[in-house]
Amino acid sequence: MLRRRCEQVRNFSIIAHVDHGKSTLADRLLELTGAIKKGGKEQYLDKLQVERERGITVKAQTASLVYRYKGTEYLLNLIDTPGHVDFSYEVSRSLAACQGALLLVDAAQGIQAQTLANFYLAFDQDLAIVPVLNKVDLPAAEPETVAEQMHQVFDIPPEECLLTSAKTGLGLESILPAVIERIPPPPGNTAGPLRVLLFDAFHDEYRGVICLVEIIDGHLRKGDRVVASSTGDTYDILEVGIMTPEPTSTGRLCTGQVGYVITGMKSTRSARVGDTWHLLKQPVEILPGFKPTKSMVFAGVFPITGADFDALAAAMERLTLNDASVTVRRENSAALGAGFRCGFLGLLHMEVFHQRLEQEHGANVITTTPTVPYSIEHTDGSREEIQNPSQFPLGKKLSGVWEPTVAATVVTPSEHVGSIMELFQDRRGEMTEHTVLSPARTLLRYVLPLAELGGNFYDSLKSITSGYASFDYEEGELRKADLVRLDLLLNGEVVDALARIVHRDKAQRIGAAMCEAMKEKMGRQQFEVIIQAAANSKIVARETLKAFRKNVLAKCYGGDVSRKRKLLEKQKEGKKRMRRVGSVDIPQDVFHALIKS
Numbered sequence: 001m002l003r004r005r006c007e008q009v010r011n012f013s014i015i016a017h018v019d020h021g022k023s024t025l026a027d028r029l030l031e032l033t034g035a036i037k038k039g040g041k042e043q044y045l046d047k048l049q050v051e052r053e054r055g056i057t058v059k060a061q062t063a064s065l066v067y068r069y070k071g072t073e074y075l076l077n078l079i080d081t082p083g084h085v086d087f088s089y090e091v092s093r094s095l096a097a098c099q100g101a102l103l104l105v106d107a108a109q110g111i112q113a114q115t116l117a118n119f120y121l122a123f124d125q126d127l128a129i130v131p132v133l134n135k136v137d138l139p140a141a142e143p144e145t146v147a148e149q150m151h152q153v154f155d156i157p158p159e160e161c162l163l164t165s166a167k168t169g170l171g172l173e174s175i176l177p178a179v180i181e182r183i184p185p186p187p188g189n190t191a192g193p194l195r196v197l198l199f200d201a202f203h204d205e206y207r208g209v210i211c212l213v214e215i216i217d218g219h220l221r222k223g224d225r226v227v228a229s230s231t232g233d234t235y236d237i238l239e240v241g242i243m244t245p246e247p248t249s250t251g252r253l254c255t256g257q258v259g260y261v262i263t264g265m266k267s268t269r270s271a272r273v274g275d276t277w278h279l280l281k282q283p284v285e286i287l288p289g290f291k292p293t294k295s296m297v298f299a300g301v302f303p304i305t306g307a308d309f310d311a312l313a314a315a316m317e318r319l320t321l322n323d324a325s326v327t328v329r330r331e332n333s334a335a336l337g338a339g340f341r342c343g344f345l346g347l348l349h350m351e352v353f354h355q356r357l358e359q360e361h362g363a364n365v366i367t368t369t370p371t372v373p374y375s376i377e378h379t380d381g382s383r384e385e386i387q388n389p390s391q392f393p394l395g396k397k398l399s400g401v402w403e404p405t406v407a408a409t410v411v412t413p414s415e416h417v418g419s420i421m422e423l424f425q426d427r428r429g430e431m432t433e434h435t436v437l438s439p440a441r442t443l444l445r446y447v448l449p450l451a452e453l454g455g456n457f458y459d460s461l462k463s464i465t466s467g468y469a470s471f472d473y474e475e476g477e478l479r480k481a482d483l484v485r486l487d488l489l490l491n492g493e494v495v496d497a498l499a500r501i502v503h504r505d506k507a508q509r510i511g512a513a514m515c516e517a518m519k520e521k522m523g524r525q526q527f528e529v530i531i532q533a534a535a536n537s538k539i540v541a542r543e544t545l546k547a548f549r550k551n552v553l554a555k556c557y558g559g560d561v562s563r564k565r566k567l568l569e570k571q572k573e574g575k576k577r578m579r580r581v582g583s584v585d586i587p588q589d590v591f592h593a594l595i596k597s
């Protein structure tokens with residue numbers, strides 16, 4: 001099996017809009033080829049707890065299937081990819097190790113925003129595309145209409161579309177023959193010097209870093225010594241094999257094969273995805289590699305109590321071993337103490353990271369309001385990136401402030417176009433395209449500030465379209481904007497962890513909402529608290545919290561000293577869960593509440 005020539009190898013991905021059935025289809029293909037047992041646990045390739053709970057794929061996975069077709073045995077490497085926009089970097093990486101892709105579309109929902117994005121990622125990399133219309137078992141399925149849409153939007157002839165149900169198994173037998181016939185074998189040179197593409201890496205608790213690779217040219221054997229061309233570091237190949245889908249040692253990988261390698265590398269940070277490996281003293285032409293991932297959302301991550309800092313630091317370290325796309329540095333906040341400033345690929349990535357910190361590492365944390373990176377220009381022409389709103393300079397003239405934008409795509413039932421246009425206008429969006437896909441569906445494209453995707457953007461879009469619109473975006477240009485720093489003050493003291501950067505026109509509205517939420521959540525204190533919001537140091541909103549003295553001894557008649565002491569102790573304990581800002585104690589859960597408001 002392992003001396004197979006390139007002609008008997010196919011490397012392919014499954015790409016689709018979220019929930020169109022990729023993971024389910026991958027499971028069925030694994031069952032069909034005997035890689036996993038029928039009726040076993042669902043969504044085999046979704047390994048992380050957060051993936052199972054949220055029903056989304058976060059890390060791309062790979063599995064090698066052996067399939068007999070017309071008397072010949074083929075090795076088919078399937079790479080399952082995440083569907084959510086935050087993880088599209090995983091999609092493009094995985095596609096770099098493939099020659100083709102199954103483009104999966106839900107036959108009831110039709111083409112969605114992410115279908116378009118993924119199609120173009122595959123198209124740009126010249127991959128052979130096998131269109132699959134899934135979920136044909138659903139009563140609402142309209143495979144003919146969707147096939148017509150595929151023709152109109154992607155120029156794919158309707159007769160090329162395969163019809164399947166990953167749920168009932170209908171049509172599944174047509175998929176692997178189409179993979180073999182329509183997707184070309186990997187083009188590598190079997191006799192050439194070894195050239196390896198490193199396309200992913202993950203950390204295994206027991207075995208250390210496991211690298212996923214495609215052998216572009218030549219052969220890789222256990223015991224080889226390779227050079228990572230980006231760093232010049234050398235590694236001994238301790239183990240090599242294929243994912244079936246568990247790592248299975250094979251001793252060697254041949255040209256065109258996708259598999260795993262263990263080298264004794266300590267951290268996934270050493271595994272530079274997109275890197276080219278070659279043999280010592282046998283340099284090769286370097287592969288183009290991947291665009292480095294860029295943090296688009298930053299947030300502070302703090303322990304609930306200062307004493308938990310070391311445990312949080314350890315949890316962070318373990319988690320970032322496996323998720324090299326998170327950037328982490330130490331940060332100190334007057335309100336929240338010692339913590340970290342983390343950079344994420346997007347909001348979902350941030351939530352997933354938070355959830356993994358709690359679930360897999362038992363850390364209890366406060367995450368501050370997420371912010372996007374702003375670029376400010378000082379009057380001397382120098383530029384600075386602001387990743388924390390409290391770094392935004394006050395009382396100093398600036399030449400300008402730039403904010404990141406996104407190019408957004410929405411596919412929606414046509415009756416919601418009017419409300420979507422209103423939502424995007426309110427979010428400072430500019431329409432760039434309006435196309436009618438079919439009488440019932442419309443495609444809209446907008447440029448809008450990335451920061452406007454925060455707050456309740458997704459909930460608003462969902463509620464005005466009853467969940468029927470799909471949304472996707474890609475990174476846009478930086479755009480100059482009239483932005484101010486919005487601070488929240490308690491008795492005149494700024495709470496640094498709650499600072500935000502907002503558009504000048506919205507500062508008053510957001511400031512008033514924050515003051516109101518703070519008043520409601522904080523509960524009465526023992527003295528009067530003035531809550532204010534300031535835009536670039538100018539007060540724009542105010543609330544007053546009246547004093548209230550909580551007398552813990554009120555119920556103590558007479559002089560029961562031990563009871564009295566107990567109650568006073570209890571009050572002291574309650575205070576531990578407070579954070580002191582100036583003269584005011586803020587309960588920890590206020591931070592949680594305001595971030596969500």
Ligand SMILES: Nc1nc2c(ncn2[C@@H]2O[C@H](COP(=O)(O)OP(=O)(O)OP(=O)(O)O)[C@@H](O)[C@H]2O)c(=O)[nH]1
Nearest residue numbers: 019020021022023024055056057083135165166167
């Ligand atoms: N009726 C029907 N339901 C299906 C079919 N295929 C998948 N589903 C269901 O659709 C939902 C989404 O399927 P997944 O396989 O998790 O979708 P996915 O595209 O992998 O989603 P992400 O991993 O989040 O990108 C699940 O509830 C599946 O059971 C099908 O052919 N018919």
